[in-house]
Amino acid sequence: MRTDLPRRAAYEAVAAVHRDGAYANLVLPAILRDMRLYGRDAAFATELTYGALRHEGTLDLIVGAAAGREVARIDPPARDALRLGAYQLLHTRVPAHAAVSATVDLVRSVAPGATGFANAVLREIGTQDLDAWIAKVAPPYDKDPTAYLAVADSHPQWIVRAFNEALGSDLDETTRLLIEDNQRPPVHLCARPGRVDAVELADEVGGAPGAFSPYAVYLPGGAPGDLAAVVEGRAHVQDEGSQLVAAALVNASLDGPDARWLDLCAGPGGKAGLLGALAVERGAEVTAVEVAEHRARLVSQATRGLPVTVLHQDGREELPEPAYDRVLVDAPCTGLGSLRRRPESRWRRQPSDLPPLTRLQRELLGAAFRAVRPGGLVAYVTCSPHLVETHVTVTEAARRSGLPVDLVDARPFLPAGMPGLGAGPTVQLWPHRHGTDAMFLALLRRG
Numbered sequence: 238m239r240t241d242l243p244r245r246a247a248y249e250a251v252a253a254v255h256r257d258g259a260y261a262n263l264v265l266p267a268i269l270r271d272m273r274l275y276g277r278d279a280a281f282a283t284e285l286t287y288g289a290l291r292h293e294g295t296l297d298l299i300v301g302a303a304a305g306r307e308v309a310r311i312d313p314p315a316r317d318a319l320r321l322g323a324y325q326l327l328h329t330r331v332p333a334h335a336a337v338s339a340t341v342d343l344v345r346s347v348a349p350g351a352t353g354f355a356n357a358v359l360r361e362i363g364t365q366d367l368d369a370w371i372a373k374v375a376p377p378y379d380k381d382p383t384a385y386l387a388v389a390d391s392h393p394q395w396i397v398r399a400f401n402e403a404l405g406s407d408l409d410e411t412t413r414l415l416i417e418d419n420q421r422p423p424v425h426l427c428a429r430p431g432r433v434d435a436v437e438l439a440d441e442v443g444g445a446p447g448a449f450s451p452y453a454v455y456l457p458g459g460a461p462g463d464l465a466a467v468v469e470g471r472a473h474v475q476d477e478g479s480q481l482v483a484a485a486l487v488n489a490s491l492d493g494p495d496a497r498w499l500d501l502c503a504g505p506g507g508k509a510g511l512l513g514a515l516a517v518e519r520g521a522e523v524t525a526v527e528v529a530e531h532r533a534r535l536v537s538q539a540t541r542g543l544p545v546t547v548l549h550q551d552g553r554e555e556l557p558e559p560a561y562d563r564v565l566v567d568a569p570c571t572g573l574g575s576l577r578r579r580p581e582s583r584w585r586r587q588p589s590d591l592p593p594l595t596r597l598q599r600e601l602l603g604a605a606f607r608a609v610r611p612g613g614l615v616a617y618v619t620c621s622p623h624l625v626e627t628h629v630t631v632t633e634a635a636r637r638s639g640l641p642v643d644l645v646d647a648r649p650f651l652p653a654g655m656p657g658l659g660a661g662p663t664v665q666l667w668p669h670r671h672g673t674d675a676m677f678l679a680l681l682r683r684g
């Protein structure tokens with residue numbers, strides 16, 4: 238019985254994602270705690286949950302082909318169990334007989350009427366390996382490369398197209414990105430400047446200093462929230478790319494006063510935490526704006542003890558005392574640059590999410606242009622590489638603002654010698670190039 242608990246946990250997590258719209262990274266830890274699964278069992282349940290969700294689009298095509306009917310016509314409990322079974326058969330080293338019998342046992346308890354059907358479908362899937370199935374269910378690469386990659390590397394085709402466009406139509410590089418998106422991302426810590434040094438922190442937590450950000454530490458595993466450095470506010474969990482873009486705003490050359498910084502989209506406070514720590518060193522103060530009340534509270538918690546004032550308001554509304562020296566707009570976006578961290582999100586996101594988001598992005602960036610003093614700097618950041626959320630938003634917001642704003646080359650304000658930064662003036666980081674989320678940065682100076 239014990240050996241099947243991890244599969245049961247994975248099933249509960251996948252079912253909650255589909256049934257309740259849950260997020261796997263939030264619901265799974267709670268399920269593991271309730272079921273008292275630790276160590277290898279927890280790792281196996283996590284691998285199954287994340288793997289089945291990431292590869293869902295392709296698994297569904299294979300399950301559908303093996304079943305002789307579309308997965309949409311299979312009842313949800315049997316469907317989720319079959320996804321987990323197919324994942325074990327095609328992506329893990331679990332022996333085929335164990336994958337089939339454990340999945341059939343699971344189906345017996347969640348969808349008793351579908352036991353025989355599930356058995357037949359899984360046996361059919363087990364007759365071929367993943368490559369053979371992909372050759373069967375994907376369109377030929379030569380006919381439609383992005384449609385092929387969408388199936389082979391399990392991403393919706395509109396996302397593959399958007400990545401390919403942002404990568405200059407380099408299909409080989411797009412493929413490398415898609416493959417990287419299907420890996421488990423490492424956990425990065427940010428060693429808060431003035432509180433702990435990255436080398437010291439790496440030593441303390443058994444990690445390694447980051448490749449690029451002077452504040453980054455790569456964690457080997459474990460629960461970062463339990464680390465003394467995190468509990469004591471010397472460090473926080475933050476992707477290295479997020480550290481780099483926030484630090485670039487602070488490092489960019491600026492004439493005149495440099496004491497008032499603004500973070501216009503601050504929740505939950507990762508970048509505000511780093512800006513606040515840097516503000517102590519530079520004698521500056523930070524105003525952090527956040528529209529969602531609970532997220533504004535998280536910003537207050539994340540910046541405790543730092544010179545950060547949190548304002549709970551819409552960043553598009555007039556601020557009490559504008560004329561800031563440096564402004565960060567870490568805009569709400571599709572999050573297509575951090576698909577590694579949210580296994581289900583690629584299937585939830587839709588192209589129709591773009592128009593309302595890009596409108597909000599333009600309005601927030603327009604508000605930043607009004608809030609920065611003449612000569613001051615604005616950093617526009619997204620964790621999406623979609624060109625409509627990056628270049629188009631920047632160009633349109635600048636055009637519509639009626640204010641004199643010019644792009645500044647952001648590359649010199651990233652660590653010296655950092656590879657793969659392109660031709661400028663904006664910067665696009667990538668998981669497959671830099672090991673970071675796909676953060677975009679545009680630096681603009683108001684004339």
Ligand SMILES: C[S@@+](CC[C@H](N)C(=O)[O-])C[C@H]1O[C@@H](n2cnc3c(N)ncnc32)[C@H](O)[C@@H]1O
Pocket residue numbers: 479501502503504505506507508509526527528529532550551552553567568569570597601
């Ligand atoms: C990408 S997140 C920011 C992440 C944050 N900078 C960090 O590093 O932790 C975008 C944030 O903008 C907030 N937001 C959305 N619309 C807003 C608005 N009109 N004014 C201010 N904040 C807004 C969202 O609630 C969300 O917390």
